[in-house]
Amino acid sequence: MRELPHPPRDEIELAAVMQALADPVRLELVRLMDSDAAAPCAALAESVGVHKSTASHHFRTLRESGVTTTIVDGRIRFVRLRREALQERFPGLLDAVLRAAHANSPVSSRP
Amino acid sequence: MRELPHPPRDEIELAAVMQALADPVRLELVRLMDSDAAAPCAALAESVGVHKSTASHHFRTLRESGVTTTIVDGRIRFVRLRREALQERFPGLLDAVLRAAHANSPVSSRP
DNA sequence: CAAAAGGTTTGATGGTCATCAAACTATTTT
DNA sequence: AAAATAGTTTGATGACCATCAAACCTTTTG
Numbered sequence: 001m002r003e004l005p006h007p008p009r010d011e012i013e014l015a016a017v018m019q020a021l022a023d024p025v026r027l028e029l030v031r032l033m034d035s036d037a038a039a040p041c042a043a044l045a046e047s048v049g050v051h052k053s054t055a056s057h058h059f060r061t062l063r064e065s066g067v068t069t070t071i072v073d074g075r076i077r078f079v080r081l082r083r084e085a086l087q088e089r090f091p092g093l094l095d096a097v098l099r100a101a102h103a104n105s106p107v108s109s110r111p
Numbered sequence: 112m113r114e115l116p117h118p119p120r121d122e123i124e125l126a127a128v129m130q131a132l133a134d135p136v137r138l139e140l141v142r143l144m145d146s147d148a149a150a151p152c153a154a155l156a157e158s159v160g161v162h163k164s165t166a167s168h169h170f171r172t173l174r175e176s177g178v179t180t181t182i183v184d185g186r187i188r189f190v191r192l193r194r195e196a197l198q199e200r201f202p203g204l205l206d207a208v209l210r211a212a213h214a215n216s217p218v219s220s221r222p
Numbered sequence: 223c224a225a226a227a228g229g230t231t232t233g234a235t236g237g238t239c240a241t242c243a244a245a246c247t248a249t250t251t252t
Numbered sequence: 253a254a255a256a257t258a259g260t261t262t263g264a265t266g267a268c269c270a271t272c273a274a275a276c277c278t279t280t281t282g
Contacts, residue, residue, distance in 0.1 A: 027125065050242090052260090053260075054241055056260055072259095075248065096202065096207045099202065101125060151228080166229090185278090186278060
C-alpha cells in the first residue's frame with residue numbers, strides 16, 4: 001500500500017489546477033470521484049469511455065497538478081480528490097468546480 | 112457605444128470557462144480586471160507585457176468563453192468581468208479563482 | 223486631409239496536448 | 253508455471269494554442 005508522488009500542498013499552482021480541470025474528460029473524472037470516493041481507476045476509465053492509456057495520462061495530470069492522490073494496493077490504483085489540501089490552498093475552488101460539474105451533467109437525467 | 116457579442120448566461124460552458132482561466136496571462140488579466148474595473152485593453156495588455164495582437168487574442172478568448180464582456184467606445188475597448196452572470200451560472204467559481212489569483216500574486220494583497 | 227491611436231486579422235512558427243495502439247511491468251489467480 | 257488483471261510507458265498522429273510581426277480597419281486629433 002504505497003502512495004504515488006504528488007506536489008506538497010503549498011506548491012500546488014493555480015494555473016496547473018485550472019489546466020487540469022479544463023479538460024472535459026478530467027472534469028468528468030473528478031465529478032465521478034466526488035460521487036464515488038473509492039472507485040478504482042479502471043472503473044472510472046470505463047465510465048468516461050476512453051482508452052486505458054489515455055485514462056492513465058489523465059490520472060497522472062490530475063495527480064501532478066495536485067488535484068488528486070493515488071494509492072497503490074496490489075495491482076489496483078485508488079484515486080481520490082485532495083479535498084483538504086485544495087481547500088486550504090485555494091479556498092472554495094474545488095467546491096465551486098464540483099458543484100458546477102454536477103449541475104452541468106446531472107445523474108438524475110439519465111434514462 | 113456598442114457591445115461585442117458574447118454567449119448568453121445559460122450557455123456559458125464550464126470547460127470553456129476553465130480553459131479560459133487556465134492560462135497564466137489570462138489569469139493575470141482577470142486579476143487586474145478585478146482590481147481595476149474600468150481599464151482599457153491597451154493598459155491591461157501593457158501590464159502583462161505581451162504583444163497587442165496576443166492581448167487581443169486573449170481578450171477574445173475570455174469574451175467568447177463568457178468570462179468577460181467588451182464595450183466599444185470610439186477606438187477604445189473596455190473589458191469587464193461578467194460577475195453576476197458567472198455567479199448565477201457557476202456560483203462561487205469566479206470568486207474562488209479571483210481570491211486564489213490575488214493570493215498567488217505578490218504584487219498587492221487585496222483589490 | 224493626413225497622421226496618430228487603439229485594436230483586429232492574418233499568416234507563420236514552435237510547443238503542448240489528447241488520443242490510440244502496442245509493448246511492457248507488476249501483481250494476483252488458476 | 254501460465255494466464256489474467258490493472259495499469260504504465262513509449263511512440264505516432266492530429267489538433268489546438270500562445271506568440272509575434274505585418275498589414276489592416278476605425279476613430280480621433282493636428
